[in-house]
Amino acid sequence: MAEKRPPRATGPGDETFWQGCANGELLIQKCGVCGHRPWPVVQTCEQCGSDALAFEAVSGMGKLASWCTFARPYYGELMPVPYDTIIVELDEGPWFISNPNGFANADAQLGMPVKVAFIDCEDGQGPFRLPVFEKA
Numbered sequence: 067m068a069e070k071r072p073p074r075a076t077g078p079g080d081e082t083f084w085q086g087c088a089n090g091e092l093l094i095q096k097c098g099v100c101g102h103r104p105w106p107v108v109q110t111c112e113q114c115g116s117d118a119l120a121f122e123a124v125s126g127m128g129k130l131a132s133w134c135t136f137a138r139p140y141y142g143e144l145m146p147v148p149y150d151t152i153i154v155e156l157d158e159g160p161w162f163i164s165n166p167n168g169f170a171n172a173d174a175q176l177g178m179p180v181k182v183a184f185i186d187c188e189d190g191q192g193p194f195r196l197p198v199f200e201k202a
């Protein structure tokens with residue numbers, strides 16, 4: 067059953083990202099000029115200013131870089147507190163904010179290997195698959 071979530075990001079380029087998630091792929095942009103991998107989605111490279119950006123599937127592997135537990139209800143009943151949030155340093159470089167899946171922050175260790183998983187969610191626009199991370 068789909069988990070109700072706050073609205074997903076829907077700026078320019080985000081549609082491609084969410085389509086990748088629907089296909090079980092984590093698509094991250096890569097700059098065709100300098101090789102930088104920006105995240106979240108941008109229109110021009112943060113490093114060199116080029117707009118030669120293309121989405122590429124990354125491995126979905128990474129390491130736990132940080133974590134916190136939210137105790138304040140920013141999203142009302144959609145995200146009942148407390149809930150855990152993590153930052154994953156993807157193997158390809160970008161840092162990705164997400165939620166842990168199958169473990170709690172009480173078990174978190176700095177540098178712990180994690181891998182992406184996609185869970186069925188739903189927001190006001192309908193169903194989508196959200197990338198979360200589990201122990202690798």
Ligand SMILES: [Zn+2]
Binds near residue numbers: 100102111116
């Ligand atoms: Zn660049």
